[in-house]
Amino acid sequence: MTDTAEKIDYSKTLYLPETEFPMRAGLPQKEPEMVARWQSMGLYKQLRASAAGREKFVLHDGPPYANGNIHIGHALNKILKDVITRSFQMRGYDSNYVPGWDCHGLPIEWKIEEKYREKGKNKDEVPVNEFRQECREFAAGWIKVQSEEFKRLGIEGDFDNPYTTMNFHSEARIAGELLKIAKSGQLYRGSKPIMWSVVERTALAEAEVEYQDYESDMIWVKFPVVEGPEAFAGAFVVIWTTTPWTIPGNRAIAFSSRYGYGLYEVTAAENDFGPQPGEKLIFARRLAEECAAKAKVTLNLVREIEGTELGAILCAHPLASLGYDFKVPLLDGDHVTDDAGTGFVHTAPSHGREDFDAWMANARALDARGISTKIPFTVDDAGFYTADAPGFGPESEGGAARVIDDKGKKGDANDRVIKALIAAGNLFARGRLKHTYPHSWRSKKPVIFRNTPQWFVYMDKVLADGTTLRSRALKAIDDTRFVPAAGQNRLRAMIESRPDWVLSRQRAWGVPICVFVDEKGEILQDEAVNARILEAFEKEGADAWFTEGAKERFLGNGHDHEKWTQVRDILDVWFDSGSTHSFTLEDRPDLKWPADVYLEGSDQHRGWFHSSLLESAATRGRAPYDAVITHGFTMDEKGEKMSKSKGNVVSPQEVMKDAGADILRLWVMTTDYWDDQRLGKAILQTNIDAYRKLRNTVRWMLGTLAHDKGEEIAYADMPQLEKLMLHRLSQLDQLVRESYDAFDFKRITRALIDFSNVELSAFYFDIRKDALYCDAPSSLRRRAALAAIRKIFDCLVTWLSPMLPFTMEEAWLSRNPAAVSVHLEQFPVIPAEWRNDALEAKWEKVREVRKVVTGALEIERKDKRIGSSLEAAPVVHIADAELLAALEGQDFEEICITSGISIVSGEGPADAFRLPEVAGVSVEPKLAEGVKCARSWRITTDVGTDPAYPDVSARDAAALRELGVLPA
Known part of the structure; x- marks a missing residue:
């Protein structure tokens, strides 16, 4: 080595990647910090402000029940919702997510009763509103817990102002919806056999029943x-x-x-x-x-x-x-x-x-x-x-x-x-006989069918407009988009065959059936009475119905108090959740009615989708949604149901603690969520590996863009390879937008991960590393590559940010330290000129030939005849005229990452390397002639032609001179 070479550290003259974006993500530690940052900066409010005036896109949240920590089903559900709302927000909509909670009903009441039993107390000896207050406090406590758990998943929404079915306004609106149905003549008291839980002493809806052996x-x-x-x-x-x-x-x-x-x-x-x-x-x-x-x-x-x-x-x-x-x-x-x-x-x-x-x-x-x-009536409520x-x-x-x-x-x-x-x-x-039999999904105990007086909504009574509730609901199903499409037939079959809707429950915690009836079962129809009820509920909540003197207060002086009986039953909680569209979508100015989308598990065809459809059809004549999306259930890796007894439960808390929320989100994005999914250690590891590769691609771009000065290169001046990458961005932009519209997230992740691993890391970046690291500052090839990578980075990070919000936020802020958040950005607008199908067709041929060259050099490496592809200068024989034409004007040695290459027309010798799937191409491996450049490590014949830099190639010498690196 010369004296000059000894005095120049060439590694310091290269544009090698420089970034503080770590290879190891550290998501379990970093994500909570990011959640705290988003909260402190008021990201949710900034999102709303940035979207002011845009067209609204509303996904209405099906309320989870406020009675325990979230499980993997909650995580799957909320992640899907979050990805949808974020993706529409970043595509020009005001996409506001308002979380909600179901708060009334038996499970909470049961918990409070258990607490009473432990203390030797009898629920019936406690004033009803005192008992209801304990239920309310219990639900409020779990809402706080679940809110934090959802935010830890990266869910962005109005957690400061969620909707809850126990909110006073909500209870007033639920009561108001019931009174609308009563006014229209659809509500009646009847006696029919219904499913009854002796253990819980209440009627059950089909959605509250599961079938066990x-x-x-x-x-x-x-x-x-x-x-x-x-x-x-x-x-x-x-x-x-x-x-x-x-x-x-x-x-x-x-x-x-x-x-x-x-x-x-x-x-x-x-x-x-x-x-x-x-x-x-x-x-x-x-x-x-x-x-x-x-x-x-x-x-x-x-x-x-x-x-x-x-x-x-x-x-x-x-x-x-x-x-x-x-x-x-x-x-x-x-x-x-x-x-x-x-x-x-x-x-x-x-x-x-x-x-x-x-x-x-x-x-x-x-x-x-x-x-x-x-x-x-052969059997009573106690069996x-x-x-x-x-x-x-x-x-x-x-x-x-x-x-x-x-x-x-x-x-x-x-x-x-x-x-x-x-x-x-x-x-x-x-x-x-051993067979499947209905059990309460709460107590897990068998139910019975018993005839008992209950409150029903007619399914087949002809209404004022000549329709029935059933016909309205069936038409609404026809007018609704279902994803997957099979959900439509499933819901239709349920509506076609369902009996009248049982609304009443014999419990204490819920919204009462706030009507008065006479001895014939006729409902009092008095707008003034109804107005007094709703006004009281708005101010005091549904507890007002159970206060002493409530009957006299609501009936007033205009009715005989002896004639009218105050109904004490409460509403089925499915009526509560079925009414959420009224006090959330209709009453909040930041939302709209109907919702664009409802999304829940496939069991909600008989649950929330079903009750929301019936309630809205009964009061408004149509569904409260334009589209219904369903997801399946999460099984273990063997496809078996998760259960604590089997020890196969995967909790979202443990996954986030060990790997991070973005890993869990990536799993959701890579599953066929429309069907049942599987999850376990091996599946999580697969997603961890995929994430690591994706992160390394982003990290390399960040390191390379550390040398980017933001220079724009006119499209016409771009080299073909950069135009090819921009063409691929154009194609991917269409795929990403169409797939977000279709709620097909697996298609997006598969396409972007393949693009990252195959087209970027293993192809484009690999080819351009030499130019990016070694070319002179003025090199068009280098400047064009930087401009292309900048655009690739912007597209990839924004496209993925709804799916991997933590990682893409970290990457965006690493690239743009002055930025507020990637989640305030929009997907980049792709110029029409980037689309170039002819160029893609040409490069498909170039890549076919490259594949043969790569295959030949791989054998040379394996047999240790070369150490790297830069030691080679193969001879490529091409008999196919179209393939030969595609290489015309290409710097094929750069494309193949060799120090030299020769292209010869013809079949080539019999012992040349060939691939059966690429006809008409053969390769003779040859060693490159010349000397290895001390800076770029390419073997060329022009090393030392610039006497001032005797151990580097002419290209590298010119770059050193332009960089101001002077010889000794």
């Missing part, structure tokens, strides 16, 4: 035929049921005229209590042998029966001797099947919706036949039989039997009914 008693019961065609005299109709306790409620038997039945005689029997030889029994022919096997009998077909013959039969109740002295008709029903049971369906209108519907559909005809259509169940009620020997006890355990009702059937000689067979 349960083992039931099953019985086959004989109903003696007492009237009908002579051929059936002395015979028995046999039914099958998995709820023996409902037999006291039986009032009919359903059959289907679509099926063939048969009259059978027992010819042999091997049982202790079942049918004996000579008995005649009626079954669906398809099921007779299967039933016979259950009772261990042999049957002989006496005659075939057409279903149409059965309607003339009347049976006695199988427990007639206990006081069930009425006739049981046979009713033709579409719900009857012949794939299980006996072909006959035990019909207890007190205990099943289909049973009730079948009974009511035939009520007029039954009355005409002299059959009472009164529906009994005990009532006086409407003779032999099992409170007057019976041993007292009232019980279906389910306070702990959700099976009571003695089944056993007592089965024993009574045996004693009456009417039990055909018995057994056990």
Whole structure:
């Protein structure tokens, strides 16, 4: 090495990357600091100010329940919402996110009751508003906790002014929505079988029920035929049921005229209590042998029966001797099947919706036949039989039997009914069946169907405009965009088949059904009374309904206080959340009605999407949303449901503690969130690895742009390679915007990560590093590359900032220290001239040839014939004319990162390197000739041609001279 070389430290003459943006992210420590910064600087308010006057985009938040720490489902849900609102904010909208909370209802009430029980207190002995205040305080405490947890996830929204269903204004508006429905004649008090939780002493909506495995008693019961065609005299109709306790409620038997039945005689029997030889029994022919096997009998077909013959039969109740002295008709029903049971369906209108519907559909005809259509109340709210169940009620020997006890355990009702059937000689067979059965999602205990007076909203009553609530809701579904599209059919099927909407709950914590009724069940319609109620709720909250003297206060002097009864039931919490659009979207000037988007888990087709649709359709004739997005549920890595007992729960708190919120957000962005997703250590590690590569790309750009002076280069003056990168930005801009509109975040992350890893790090940056590090300050190639990287950085960081808000904020502020926040920026506007499909087509051919060269050099490296590609000067043979033309005018040695390259037309020698997928290209590896430049490490023949810099190439010598690095 010369004396000159010894006196110049060439590394200090290179434009090597310089940045304080660390390779190690340190997200668990850095993210909370950033959250604190955003709060102290009032980022939310700055976002609102910056968006003033823009078109609004509103995603209305489905309220989580305020009763515990957030779980991974909350994290998935809120991250998706945050990405949507941020992406629209950065695309020219005023996209305001207002978080909300569901505060009323049983889970909170249950927690306060548990606290009372621990202290030996009885909830019913505490003044109701004192109890309600404790519920309110409990919810408020969890709202604070969840708010901080959501903010830690990077969620940006109006956490200082969220909506809550227990806010006084909210309670007034919920009550007002109910009164609108009452005024329109859609609200009524009726008696129907509904799902009832004995444990919780309240009615349940379908959305509050989950199905679990349960083992039931099953019985086959004989109903003696007492009237009908002579051929059936002395015979028995046999039914099958998995709820023996409902037999006291039986009032009919359903059959289907679509099926063939048969009259059978027992010819042999091997049982202790079942049918004996000579008995005649009626079954669906398809099921007779299967039933016979259950009772261990042999049957002989006496005659075939057409279903149409059965309607003339009347049976006695199988427990007639206990006081069930009425006739049981046979009713033709579409719900009857012949794939299980006996072909006959035990019909207890007190205990099943289909049973009730079948009974009511035939009520007029039954009355005409002299059959009472009164529906009994056989089971009370505690699961005990009532006086409407003779032999099992409170007057019976041993007292009232019980279906389910306070702990959700099976009571003695089944056993007592089965024993009574045996004693009456009417039990055909018995057994056990494991099947799915409805359970309360809160207590996890079985529910029962029981007839009880409740408040309902009609689904099919014809309204003033000629529509029904059902028809309005179905039209609204047709007018709504669903993502994914399958959600539309799912919600439609639920609305098409749902019964009237049960609104009432027998609890204390919630908005009351604030109406007065007379003894006929007629609702008081008085605008002045309603106005007094709503004014009081606005000032005092719904507690006003439960204060002493409330009835007299609201009725005033214009009504007979003795005539009107104050309803004490509270509203189903789904009505609360279904009404949020009224006091959030309509009442806040920073939002709008209807919302652009509702987004929740797929279970909300029967929950929030459903109740919001019905409430809005009932009061406004349409849905409160234009689009509905659903996500699936998070499973463990094996696809199994997460549970504490399995030890496979992934908590967002632990992920953020170990890896950071941006890693969790990246996982959400890379999943097919429309379906169920999987999460565990291996999946998180995959996202950590992807994040690290992405971060390193951003870090390299920051380091390189440390030397950028912000010079703009005219597009026409850009080299082809830079134009190619700008073309790719144009394409990606379209993809990013379209995908954010389609809520397809995986497509964006996949495209941007691939762009970062494959097109930038492994291609463009790799090629341009030599020019960026070594070219002279005046080099157009270097200046154009810096301008292109600046634009790439701006695009990549802003496009990703809705998804990775912490990392992209850090990167943006590192590049722009005087900036306020990347989240106040807009996505860059891409000039139309950047789009150049012809150039892309040309460079696809260039890259095809490059791929062959790279493959050949990889073998040379592997076999240690070269150390790096700069030691090579391969000969490239090209027989394909189009490929050859594409290389014309290209600096192909720079593109291949070699010190030299020769391009020859033709097939090349037989032993040259080839890739089967690139026809017409072969490569002969050759070593570069010349001397290694001490500055750029390229091997060239012009090293030392500038005597002042004897150990560097001419290019590098010129750069040193321009940089003012003088020789010794």
